[in-house]
Amino acid sequence: MGAAKIWDDAMEAKEEARSESNGSFEILSSSLSVDTSLSLPAMKPRIIELCKDIFKKWSNFDASCFSVETVSGGITNLLLKVTVKEENGIEESVTVRLYGPNTDYVINRERELVAIRYLSAAGFGAKLLAIFGNGMVQSFINARTLTPSDMREPKLAAEIAKQLRKFHEVEIPGSREPQLWIDVSKFFEKASKLTFDDDQKRKKYESISFKEIQSEINELKIVGDRINAPVVFSHNDLLSGNIMLNEEEGKLYIIDFEYGSYNYRGFDLGNHFNEYAGYDCDYSLYPSKEEQYHFFKHYLQPDAPHEACLNHKLNTVPSSDLDALYVETNTFMLASHLYWALWALIQAKMSPIDFDYLGYFFLRYNEYKRQKQEALSLANSYLCLTNS
Template sequence: MTDASAADPPLDRLACLAGRSWRVGDLPGGLTNRNFHVVCDDGLELVVRWSKGDASLLGIDRDAEAANTAAAYDAGVGAEVVEYRPELAMLVIGFLPGTALANGDFADPGILARAADATRRLHAGPRFTGDFDMFARQAAYLATVRREGYALPSTYDDHADSWAAARRALAVAARPTVPCNNDLLAANFIDDGEACHLIDYEYSGNNEATFELGNTATECDLTPEQVEAYVEAYYGSPSAADLARVRLQMAVSEYGWSLWGFIQAAASPIDYDFHGWGMERFEKAVATFRGPVFTSLLEDVARG
């Protein structure tokens, strides 16, 4: 039996729930899906991710998401994949006890250290299916925006030269790729007080570690001091180039992901201010591109 409403996905078609009595409730968050917490009377607890919208517009590969979620579990940082039903647009994973982080939690040195440790363990784990490159992703998103006629800030293309300069600098001393989540905003860290686990692998793929760190730094609104502490917690003894790459990748993340917001503003069925989300990231990227330290970041990164 279940207390799910008619608006919920057909959970009774899941093999893992066959023969079980269960109840379900919504979990907050999720800008491309709805998440459900399913509690069975026999003690089994699950999370069901039900996809919403057109994943192809955002470049999401649901098969890769399921495979990489399983790889993250093998790395010791993710939830177990219990069932994957692409025909139902559902991925079922084990429930991870703990608290989803908020941006302010990174002010706690212990939490910041646990988050960095979880990220490092993910990066040391099994290779992921597929690769992720924000420069390629940005180009694909921009093509989608133009093809579909979606609204874009009138000054977006004014920063093409800065974008290209960032790409060139990062390519001078390119680093090996590792399995990355690529979307580690605060809510995708689940902290149980002893360790962090990482969830949501929609945009996962092998990528450079500094993008992962830079993406987290900007998504979680880390202060400059917290960025340094986070990079130190990850590397132990980071070089000047390590920190410079992370800071430059923050702007790369912002400029690229802003397009995600503009696409969602036009295409998503979810009631959310996606345009404002995109503008926040776009304006942060512009502040770096037009700021006094951009040139020195490029130089420090290019020196390796």
């Protein structure tokens, strides 16, 4: 799917969102695209042209009025901060998010655009201002992204838990069927049919047993279905880079909903805990049971003050609820590893970004195999106990 198709999908989602709010919802648009392979200096005039095309109040401004800087360049998107100095001397900033090339193989952009409207109205993320051929423009959030080590700090972990619970309570139009196994199946189909010209990549890829992976998916799905986890609208990618903090205001922001969908609650929680390891995949940093229970208490009682937990006053959360959520989370933690391992194989073929996606596959899949026995034994023991 090229930029034109993404544009068509965006227009369809825009019209759907507008009709649902009786004409009160409006986002700006442009048919322009920006080549993400360009260096920042080469990209700058194109970004300026895009902003002038979208925001008519800037259309006659000289290029010297614009500054463009990189906010972050992850392994999926490129975020740019565009600051415009207006005639009255006031500066206004927006964020331009450029989709990574070929990311439509793994991301449903239509679903994302519909979700943004409702999540933004509920106070999550940046406000969607405009869409264009291969990206979107959002309001600029004056905050820093967290690091993996930030997420395990007790006070921040408590706030993330509260925000995630409220995130899960947002109602998004569309199918409420959990997407986990649907997406895993799609990823598996694409990942198992790849070819690589590079000899080193081909040898690594050919060492993978897709028959084994399919068996692992089938086994895990059986246990996951028995858990009967609640289905909520999930972020599905709550890593440190998708959480921002304004330290002066003490305000936390959950951002970037491109992988968002209705999904099993335990997947969102387990996936978040896996991200304590960071891109280096140091899984010794996976949260302990005590750290997880601290998170769960605030997730289950999002309106309780942080001090209550520190003073052990959140004991009104039944231990049975904590135990159940622990089993649910650590079962779907395994699914998170399979999901991103298969995702990484597709990216190894499709993405032009300089990242060792094949190596990332093995890190995730090997961790899945390392954790599997303990996590599934815990789940099966719990299910036997509760069903007896």
